[in-house]
Amino acid sequence: MPFPPSLRFSDLNTLSSADLAKLTDLQAASLDETWSTESLTSMIQTQSAFGLGVFDGETCVGFAVYLPCVDDCELLSIATAAALRGKGLAKHMLGEGESSARASGFDRILLEVADDNLAARALYEQHGFSEDGRRKGYYTRANAPARDAILMSKPIK
Template sequence: MIRIRDAGQDDVASILACARDSDAAWSERAWRDAIEAGYTVHLMCDEDMPCGAAVVMHCLDDAELLEVIVDARRRGEGLGRRLMEHALGTAKERGAARMLLEVRESNLAARALYLSLGFEQTGLRKHYYPLGTGREHAVMMEKRT
């Protein structure tokens, strides 16, 4: 059974295990800092086995999705959608009027998911993400909650 709960420092190793085959570049320190800073870190588990995580920073009436990962072995099962729906619902409960995010221009699956959830493209940060031999644009998106 899939459950989503707030993560704590004791969950960081599980989150890193989830992200091991992911394009996510967050380090252990980054995850720990997010939790310590009071960001909302959602941990998705299936029968107590971590399978995804998301980090949302709240600022006034905005929520910003900073990171979302789904275990590579579990992609295509709708877990990313469930995690995003949960993050959006939680952000709304906590007073956010909108959620902001940025996504690699080449991440077509994530962009399609965000569009299907009602996000709209609001801009482009050119040459934002580093690549092995250059840089990639970040697509800026937002959704009213």
């Protein structure tokens, strides 16, 4: 089932502080690690982070944030609202990020994902990412055993 046509896709660099706050709210609802609006704003302004936010009306329903790293760029975070998971939105955001990274001259996209996040790992593999290594016990969680980080990359040149 495709995602709704009412969605608005916005470059991170064009988002207002209020929109960035909505993005960090979605991140807090979806992921274990979160940023403040101030730290996200700083990443965009001083570290050249790029990506997109996806909105349905005033609600942030998805985002992807990439950070340049010499000749590569890293997918720092990606999230989709629970109601839109499995509808192709994350795949679309990965494609948009890859197009932007390629146009900017990057060689590869790097990412890390928890070894128990099977849905994300499957998405990344379907999108052409391959496993490069592991960081043992990298993700620590309250009241749960530590999980390995799977390091993945995709050449884009």
